[in-house]
Amino acid sequence: MDFALPPLHILAQATLGPEAIALLSASAISAAGLALLMQPGRKSGNNQNGSKFRFEGLRIAGTVIALAGFAMLLVEVIKRAASDGESASIPPVFPMIFGTVALAGATRMVTHPKPVFAALYFILVVIATAGMFLLLGAEFMAFALVIVYAGAILITYMFVLMLAQQSPVEGVGDAWYDRVPRESISAVFVGFVMLATLADAYFSGTTQRFLADRRVDGETRSVELAWDRLDAMPKLLLETAQGAYRAQWKAETAANSATDSAAATTGEGTAPKLASIVRKADGTALSRMDGGRRIEAKLADGSTVVVSIPDAMLPDNSRQVGVDLVSKFPAGLEIAGVVLLMALFGAVILARKQIELGEDERRGLAGMRRITVDGEAGGLR
Amino acid sequence: MSLTASLSSILAPLPATLADAASATIKPAVASPDLSWAGLILLLPAISAVLCGLCAARGVKGKLPGVITALSLLGAFALTLMLYMRCPTDAPRTIHLFDWVSFAWGSGAAEGAKWTSFLAPFSLYVDSLTLLWMLFVTGLGSLIAIYATEYMESDVGKGYARFFGAVSIFLFAMGSLVMGGNLILLYLGWEGVGLASYLLIGYYYSKPSAVAAAKKAFIVNRIGDLGLALGIFLIWVNYGTVEYDALFQAVTASTDSLNDGSEWTKAAIPYCLMLGAFGKSAQFPLYVWLPDAMEGPTPVSALIHAATMVTAGIYLIARTYPLFQLDPGALTVVATIGCITALLAATIGMAQYDIKRVMAYSTVSQLGYMFLGLGVGTTFGAVYHVFTHAFFKALLFLCCGAIMHGMAGQLDLRKMSGLRNVKGFGIISWTFLIGCLCLAGFPFTAGFFSKDSIIAQAFGSGNDRFVLLGWIAVFTAFLTAYYTFRVWFRVCGGPTKYEPGDELHGHGGDDHGHGHGHGHGADDGHGHGGEWHPHGPRLAINGVLLLICLGAILAAVPAYLGGPHQENNWVMKMVSHSSAVGGIPAHDHGASHGADAHAHHALSFTGIADVHTATSVVASVAGILGIAIAAFFHLFNRKAADGLRQTLLSNSLTRWLPIAMENKWYVDEIYHATLRVPARALGHIFEFFDKSVIDGVFVDGGARIPAGLARVFQPLYNGVLQGYAWTMAFGVALIAAWVFWLWLQGGAA
Amino acid sequence: MIASPFSSANPSLLLNSSMHAILPSSAELSTPALLASSDAATVNIALLVSALLFACGLVGFLSRRNMIIMFLCTELMFQAAALAMIAFGKVHGDLSGQVFVIFILTVAAAEAALALGLVVLLYRRRETLDSEAWSELREA
Secondary structure, eight states: OOOSOOOHHHHHHOOOOHHHHHHHHHHHHHHHHHHHHHSOOOOTTOOOTTHHHHHHHHHHHHHHHHHHHHHHHHHHHHHHHTOSSSOOOSOOHHHHHHHHHHHHHHHHHHHOSOHHHHHHHHHHHHHHHHHHHHHTTOHHHHHHHIIIIIIIIHHHHHHHHHHHSOOOOTTTOSOHHHHSOSSHHHHHHHHHHHHHHHHHHHHSHHHHHHHHHHHHHHHHHHHHHHHHHHHTOHHHHHHHHHHHHHHHHHHHHHHHHHHOHHHHHHTOSOOOOEEEEOOOTTSOOEEEETTEEEEEEEETTSOEEEEEEEGGGSOOHHHHHHHHHHHHOHHHHHHHHHHHHHHHHHHHHHHHOOOOOOHHHHHHHTTOOOSSOTTTTTOOO | OHHHHHHHHHSOOOOHHHHHHTTOOOOOOEEOGGGGGGHHHHHHHHHHHHHHHHHHHHTOOSSHHHHHHHHHHHHHHHHHHHHHHHSOSSSOEEEEEEEEEEEEOSTTTTTTOTTSEEEEEEEEEEOHHHHHHHHHHHHHHHHHHHHHHHHTGGGTTTTHHHHHHHHHHHHHHHHHHHHBSBHHHHHHHHHHHHHHHHHHHTTSTTSHHHHHHHHHHHHHHHHHHHHHHHHHHHHHHHHSOOBHHHHHHHHHHOOSOTTSSSOHHHHHHHHHHHHHHHHHTTOTTSTTHHHHGGGSOHHHHHIIIIISGGGHHHHHHHHTHHHHHTOHHHHHHHHHHHHHHHHHHHHHHHTOOBHHHHHHHHHHHHHHHHHHHHHHTOHHHHHHHHHHHHHHHHHHHHHHHHHHHHTTTOOBTTSEEOGGGSTTOHHHHHHHHHHHHHHHTOTTSHHHHHHHHHHHHHHHTOOHHHHHHHHHHHHHHHHHHHHHHHHHHHHTSSSOEEOOOOTTTTTOSTTOOTTTSSSSOGGGOSOOGGGOOOOOOOHHHHHHHHHHHHHHHHTTHHHHTTOTTSTTOHHHHHHHTSGGGGGSOGGGGTOOOHHHHHHHHHTGGGOOSOHHHHHHHHHHHHHHHHHHHHHIIIIIOHHHHHHHHHHHHHSTTTTHHHHHHHTGGGHHHHHIIIIIHHHHHHHHHHHHIIIIIIIIIIIIHHHHHHHHHHHHHGGGOSSOHHHHHHHHHHHHHHHHHHHHHHHHHHHHO | OOOOTTTTSOGGGHHHHHHHHHSHHHHHTOOHHHHHHHHHHHHHHHHHHHHHHHHHHHHHHHHOOBHHHHHHHHHHHHHHHHHHHHHHHHHHTOSHHHHHHHHHHHHHHHHHHHHHHHHHHHHHHHSOOBGGGOOTTSOO
């Protein structure tokens, strides 16, 4: 890629296509909705007339606008997925549901004045994301996400929140710094730029064509890779072959029994155990066949049988992820362990650290008047 | 071009004697590798300087640096004597020590074609002029170093090593100035002596006046040095060499006169060199630094600012005399300036009360005589006067120093009297007297002969202008005799009466401690009323005074042995075997005496035929008259002097005279008004320009652009974590958008 | 390419396939093209949700003052990144995306441990969670 600065005349000539304009405007509408939602909420306990209506109105308007923007984005996105020839009359309901829940939770988390609620909304986001993971075929990661995030990390956050959060006092309400976001408009603007860039990058025609091409490959490639992984795991391979052989043997026995009742009676029982897998010259055991793989195995009596294993008998996602983790990223795995250990040490050291408060700060904590002016001392401003 | 030509035409026509003298040739130099040990004359002071520097760095407490310097200078003197004995004077000798500056370019460099190479080897050019100069430089240098070992003893462990280091540097630089075989080496020495002079004038650097004097000397000398540098450049441009030997051959080979108006670059050479000489030798208008230079320690005044360094200008002109001979107009300028300086300085010297300042002005005045001698065409007279003056002026300064040493820094001649009767000051008084007699040109002293040879040449030159200058010189001789004996009669004559000086005077700085460390006990301390009494000098000072006094007396011996026209004078022989040979008056070569007729006319009222005899008589009369008047006013009837002063002051017509003389004719003030004030105003203008335009518009204005930009972006850096995070995130978003944009461009193409 | 959703669809996407099976419309129209289209839409929606989650997290990080919520927002951005990785992994048929999500989880956990420790320290020092209480990062 040429990293020269784009000449300005190209920028001047550049015209955004209608699709890009649609994405941009949808992003802008979503951002506008979020910006409205970000506005400071009503101070609880403050019953000034009018303020309540105003803030609630802003909130409702923001929700409507944000939902509209999200809906526009969804329509655009689904339209693009179906743009390569076929028309998708069936909207993917589950992804839409999970996505909507995740985004609603995220929005609420960002805007909620109570940190505990924000954390709880984050759990909702995590669960919805885990649902998306499931839809994308990442079962292990979906459950891991729920367990690790919702179960462990978020609980830690909750503990810290409860430790640090000033206890709400009757009539005072939420903390000032939780109610009033800082520079929400500019923050939303940055978020909009990021979103627009990402959306345009994800959903431009080039990307979509690229994704479409890769997706067809990916479907077959994932099966190929899964067979390769299985081939690399002798024990699992033997087990899988045994299972396939059992089904195969049963089918054969049933077929035999249909013609030869004697054989059927004598052959009644369990299939013979496979003793070992016969490997080919190149070290692999599996041979291609339509809809699965064929494998040669030796029985206990030394005779060789050919077992057909259908694609459906491949190992599940968790096993495959585990194999990839240890076979493709062993160094990363080790480093992850070290990172966790260091984080453990760091957390312990930080937790043991004694804060030496200055004279002034001790006075402040003891409820006495601080010597320096609060604002100057870096306190609340 | 036209300027110099018109200047020459305004000035005198070509004197006949000079035209004859120009025919005198300078023999080509003979390379003498066997004399390369002469390089030790330069090496010894250099080693001494390094050792003194080491002593200073190691903080040596003791007289070791002085001993080192004195020994090395004595060694250099011995080597010079040896060189004098061994070196034949039939032709100049060049001694190549090592290649120093050596550039060659263009074809023909190997064949020695001109302007194809620039060669300035570290070589020595030894002819009798060199030897003469080196003899008194190293001789007086060693004696004064010995003197200084005692004189500077109060600074032992403080500035002692620094002092002697600078003296060693001076001797090295003076040696390379005098002995160097080319103008570049001369320039090295020229700047080196300037540096040493600066260091030594500013020796008492904690004293503001000393620092100011050092700066003044340095800056005024820069003006002269610029002239010298330009002269050297022009010499190279015109003759293609800076080596004396080749230069003199080139100059004597060319027959064309310099002032034919064809090449101004050639005509400007003597004027440029002259400017350098005037700066270093303290001639009008650049003399102002020398009286102030007396802020340095007295041995320095004696060695550098009386005997040796200030004669470098004389040396320069004597050495490059062939160039001056080509332009008589330039020589006339030299003579005129010398004469003006002599008179001006003498009149100022008459009215000073500080004896060192009197001596300083007398030095300026005597240097004027020397330039007069050079200008009127007697290099012999000039060099002989340099030679004798070196002895008697060094003697006078050393006497002043000894008095100052013994009188706790007292230099005011009104506050001392009758020192000849004070115990321990006898030698000082009588050697002082001899020095004064020499300076005053008392008959049959060394100064008498050397000064007369100059005045006689002025009278005998057959040039009206020079005759006028000669009469001025005679009048100056009278003034010289007066102010010299004014000092002696005031200080050594009369009733014994003295008061100690502010011991800081002339020494400066709280690190001086003069009078404490003498080993005489506490009684010779400073200013304790009745307890104080002066102390006489000890062996080193007295011995050196006697030796130099002997030298001053013996300096007259060559004149006695010289014969009727000084043709057998030793100095004459030395000069006539050098590049200054062109300045030997023509009749001394036995050539035409045609000019004498004119001289008879000039001096016809004396009724004496011989111009030399006539001059002797006139100058003797002038000198004795000056001494007599000084005796009347300052020995027998001191009230009359004050009365005269009061009379002059009371008369509105004459009151300006003593005031102007005491204020040195306001030359410093004139310089201040004409040079310093405009320069300062110009400096203020430049400063304003610099501050407002360069600094204000360009620098600060340039800085205001990023500052303005910074003010735009400043809110992003508000110290809040999220502010920075916002900046970073926005930047990341923009970069992502840009990369995506480029990717789209690439993908679309 | 893909003969039937059950015989030739990626078995590793069994749950996904069964999800489609649960969908009545998908079950009725179990043509490969529709399934593929549905998968494409899923991936696209996942990417969209990822982008939106990231933007939300960014906005929250930049505008919320509570330090704990700021860190929660970084976790949100982690989620977005993880979702994008898995979506692209799905497209490529490669499990590396999922493996990387494991690493993201690791880093998130480590970050949470350290960040929360720091937050607690900061809180003890100033008795507030306001990030603007710490504004010494500027000059003067």
